[in-house]
Amino acid sequence: MTRRVALVGGGAARFGVRAATWAELVQEAGAALFRGVPNLRAADVDSLFVGAAEPERFAFQSHVAPLAAELIGVRPSKILQRTELACASGQSAIRSAYAAIAAGLCDVAVCLGVEKMNLPSMAEANTSMACVMDRPWDGPHGATAPPFFAMVAQRHMLEFGTTEEMLAAVSEKNHRFANANPIAQFYEKSFSREKLLKLPWIAPPLRLGDCSSMTDGAAAVLLVAEERARDYTDTPAWVLGTGQYSGFHNLAHAGPLTEWTGLTRAAREALRSARLEIGDVDFAELHDCFTISEIVEYEALGLCPRGEGGRFALDGQGDRGGSIVINPRGGLLGCGHPLGATGIAQALEVYEQFASRVDPRRQVPDPEVALVHNLSGSANVHSVMIYGRTAPGAS
Amino acid sequence: MSGPSRRRPPARSSARTEAPAPRVEAGPTAAERPRPRPSAEPSRPFLLDFFPLESAAATRLARFFERLRAGRLSTTRCPVEGELHWPPRVACPVCHREALDWVDLPETGTVYAFSPVLAGAPLGMESDLPFIVGLVDLDGVPLRLFGRIVGVEWPALAIGARVRVEPFAVDADRVFYRFRFVSNPPGPITPSSEQA
Ligand SMILES: [Zn+2]
Numbered sequence: 409m410t411r412r413v414a415l416v417g418g419g420a421a422r423f424g425v426r427a428a429t430w431a432e433l434v435q436e437a438g439a440a441l442f443r444g445v446p447n448l449r450a451a452d453v454d455s456l457f458v459g460a461a462e463p464e465r466f467a468f469q470s471h472v473a474p475l476a477a478e479l480i481g482v483r484p485s486k487i488l489q490r491t492e493l494a495c496a497s498g499q500s501a502i503r504s505a506y507a508a509i510a511a512g513l514c515d516v517a518v519c520l521g522v523e524k525m526n527l528p529s530m531a532e533a534n535t536s537m538a539c540v541m542d543r544p545w546d547g548p549h550g551a552t553a554p555p556f557f558a559m560v561a562q563r564h565m566l567e568f569g570t571t572e573e574m575l576a577a578v579s580e581k582n583h584r585f586a587n588a589n590p591i592a593q594f595y596e597k598s599f600s601r602e603k604l605l606k607l608p609w610i611a612p613p614l615r616l617g618d619c620s621s622m623t624d625g626a627a628a629v630l631l632v633a634e635e636r637a638r639d640y641t642d643t644p645a646w647v648l649g650t651g652q653y654s655g656f657h658n659l660a661h662a663g664p665l666t667e668w669t670g671l672t673r674a675a676r677e678a679l680r681s682a683r684l685e686i687g688d689v690d691f692a693e694l695h696d697c698f699t700i701s702e703i704v705e706y707e708a709l710g711l712c713p714r715g716e717g718g719r720f721a722l723d724g725q726g727d728r729g730g731s732i733v734i735n736p737r738g739g740l741l742g743c744g745h746p747l748g749a750t751g752i753a754q755a756l757e758v759y760e761q762f763a764s765r766v767d768p769r770r771q772v773p774d775p776e777v778a779l780v781h782n783l784s785g786s787a788n789v790h791s792v793m794i795y796g797r798t799a800p801g802a803s
Numbered sequence: 804m805s806g807p808s809r810r811r812p813p814a815r816s817s818a819r820t821e822a823p824a825p826r827v828e829a830g831p832t833a834a835e836r837p838r839p840r841p842s843a844e845p846s847r848p849f850l851l852d853f854f855p856l857e858s859a860a861a862t863r864l865a866r867f868f869e870r871l872r873a874g875r876l877s878t879t880r881c882p883v884e885g886e887l888h889w890p891p892r893v894a895c896p897v898c899h900r901e902a903l904d905w906v907d908l909p910e911t912g913t914v915y916a917f918s919p920v921l922a923g924a925p926l927g928m929e930s931d932l933p934f935i936v937g938l939v940d941l942d943g944v945p946l947r948l949f950g951r952i953v954g955v956e957w958p959a960l961a962i963g964a965r966v967r968v969e970p971f972a973v974d975a976d977r978v979f980y981r982f983r984f985v986s987n988p989p990g991p992i993t994p995s996s997e998q999a
Binding site for chain 1: 851853854855889890915916917918919920921922923924925926927928929931934936937938946947948949950951957962973979981992993994
């Protein structure tokens with residue numbers, strides 16, 4: 409018999425090109441967590457899960473979980489660990505905490521995600537990103553994220569007639585939501601479709617505005633066992649289900665680039681465990697590391713037929729007033745993408761949306777169910793969680 | 804995954820948006836010339852060098868690099884269920900047998916997808932910009948390999964282009980492989996013509 413698990417609040421450091429070190433970002437997120445959950449005392453925390461993708465590369469620091477514990481002033485007595493799954497490291501922390509709490513191994517767990525990505529040398533930062541791939545086999549060719557996702561976009565354009573305007577529609581929407589998110593890297597910075605289509609190419613057909621950024625950031629959320637939830641909040645976000653699928657790693661095994669069956673499988677498992685269907689989801693935080701990612705994700709989730717993701721974006725079906733709100737936080741495109749922090753910040757958005765505490769310009773009206781997705785690497789792994797405003801099994 | 808910083812837009816990109824006249828036969832670029840041997844660069848740590856160590860002292864796959872040095876791209880194949888591996892393995896991921904056969908791979912293939920890289924290169928590859936990477940369906944085997952495509956400028960390259968495998972010297976001690984452009988497909992590529 410597993411226990412129900414609630415996300416009861418959190419806080420985040422400002423995302424961006426920050427004049428702050430890795431350890432300083434951790435402290436900011438910790439302080440924001442304790443401000444965001446006023447009833448939380450450090451002594452309550454029995455476990456800490458730290459989502460951090462590449463602290464060795466970006467901050468020259470290993471053994472980061474005890475360092476983070478010291479920095480935020482907690483002394484875990486049940487479980488202390490770091491979770492690494494590249495771009496999904498933050499969600500991995502939450503899935504791990506969820507599993508541990510549900511199994512009864514711990515009761516009050518902080519999930520803290522962090523990444524310091526902007527280094528004095530951008531080439532060195534790009535090198536760190538590139539070793540997410542199969543380093544000795546794909547890396548020497550110059551495999552980083554933009555060219556991989558550019559190939560996805562190129563194939564989607566060839567196979568389905570997707571256009572640059574459709575890509576720009578995704579970017580414009582997510583940047584517009586980020587305008588209303590004070591922690592976003594692109595807070596109060598607007599990008600029209602016309603402006604986005606004039607930005608320089610990085611890896612054609614992807615332009616600068618099609619790519620999420622190298623971002624410094626950190627965020628933390630608190631997960632607790634059901635009997636502790638009301639100690640901390642009147643508006644818990646309940647974990648209803650989760651799913652994950654890993655299909656390949658070396659790029660030779662990517663298969664058809666425009667069909668992300670791994671996401672379809674992970675979402676199906678998450679929704680099955682939540683006893684829900686995709687039509688029950690009110691809003692979703694999807695992994696828009698690139699504009700084309702969000703388009704392929706619409707299709708893989710069954711929000712639209714295969715090949716029609718670009719049209720779905722152009723028609724505003726993922727916008728407020730559409731069939732489902734996608735990335736009201738501002739997405740990775742608008743918030744930036746500090747690898748370990750992204751999944752935590754997405755979960756925090758779910759909590760705040762359920763509590764109707766976000767800026768009205770991005771508040772989803774009365775959301776009951778949310779889906780959070782992270783891909784990692786070259787979309788070879790997909791991780792999905794489903795949250796509900798109502799506790800599972802309750803009615 | 805994350806793209807390059809918006810803080811530093813690439814200086815070359817605006818020039819590159821004006822498509823240069825297609826030039827199919829290109830001479831060797833900085834990307835194609837051998838690199839200095841790492842021993843001449845003691846300040847560059849091994850862990851910032853993408854190219855693997857190739858000697859038998861460093862890897863059980865030294866034979867892959869020996870064969871590549873002799874002009875042959877090869878990989879392992881499992882003698883039990885015939886699984887063709889990529890990259891070469893020391894244990895079959897299907898049946899976990901450790902005694903594997905070596906087989907040569909076809910030298911030619913067709914471009915399935917490609918991407919020009921105009922900005923955001925890792926350390927040691929900045930001077931290669933702009934370069935092209937792509938996925939190539941090797942002729943006659945179920946393998947789609949990722950690699951650099953050289954010998955063509957990106958606006959002139961099309962999906963469906965023919966390429967051949969080209970071993971090249973990384974430095975005085977090491978060798979790796981890339982694809983050299985041969986020709987573009989005769990007509991426009993569509994998903995249906997691709998399967999023909
Ligand atoms: Zn086998």
